[in-house]
Amino acid sequence: MTHGARQSPDAKAQAALDVLNALHPITPRSALIEALKKALAERHFMVVARAATLSGEKLLHELIPELKSAYARLVHDPVKRDPLCKAKNAITRALVTLECVDVGFYQAGILYRQLEPVWGGRADTATDIRSSCAMGLAASGHLRAVAELTGLLADPEVEVRCGAVRAVSCGNAFEAEAVLRLKVQVGDVEPQVIGECFGALLAIAPEHSLPFVAAYLKQKDESLQEYAALALGESRRPEAFKPLHDAWDDLVSPEARGALIRAAALHRSQAAFEWLLTIIETATAKLATAAVDALAVYERNTQLIEQVKAAKARRKDPI
Secondary structure (H helix, E strand, O other): OOHHHOOOOOOOHHHHHHHHHHOOOOOOOHHHHHHHHHHHHOOOOOHHHHHHHHHHHHHOOHHHHHHHHHHHOOOOOHHOOOHHHHHHHHHHHHHOOOOOOOOOHHHHHHOOOOEEEOOEEEEEEHHHHHHHHHHHHHHOEEEEEEHHHHHHHOOOOOHHHHHHHHHHHHOOOOHHHHHHHHHHHOOOOOOOHHHHHHHHHHHHHHHHHHHHHHHHOOOOHHHHHHHHHHHHHOOOHHHHHHHHHHHHOOOOOOHHHHHHHHHHHHHOOOHHHHHHHHHHHHHHHHHHHHHHHHHHOOOOOHHHHHHHHHHHOOOOOOO
């Protein structure tokens, strides 16, 4: 079973959508607020979703009560009233954007699930709601936010676990560091969740987390090696380049070394660029090509691109 038939609005809903889509960018604020209040009270979920999105984009804090009221209406008989959680997703994203600090709303949201029929069973369509509410709870200043978000790190859905990592990292830094370290050590069936933890740890506690993350460059699991390398590169911290460089001799597989190349390109430091130029000039054709591809994103850096061309020209074998 699919939800395709329920996606098409009826004539009344389409007329309401047309009104919203016709709103001019310079519509007076008061008129915009009135139009969106009316739309948020509509029954069709697509109209509510569009109105909620506009409320967030226009930073209309005055509409927070109407957004919460619409959400409350849609959680009753939700599969019928709001299939795929389209309206509720838009509402929760808007409330986070508008810096709503309703702790109770977010506490309920991180627990919300909406199981809907799909081919072969049922699927939870409320993953974005839980992720958005996790971020809202963390941003609300609630003192127990990190403690209450830890349960989402074991959520059945990988998208929610990743969202929970990002939300936890926005809470109290000391609490977040402890929770995320534990999550890394416990592990996850999806390596990308641990990758999110690596990035978050390097953002909230770089001095202490850099050696912790760098140690995973020596793991046998190449997925963890790759995520650790990319997190170090993306951190762009000067001290993060050395473990990437030093891991080259330890990680002998082309895939693992490819991850180091991509990480070095992300680091963007002069030392990283010079190392990649050396790889282009002296490494195997496969690795040299990987380095060229990794640096291609800096096409506007004419000096670097010229250096890449020169390194390729100095090779004994062309690539």
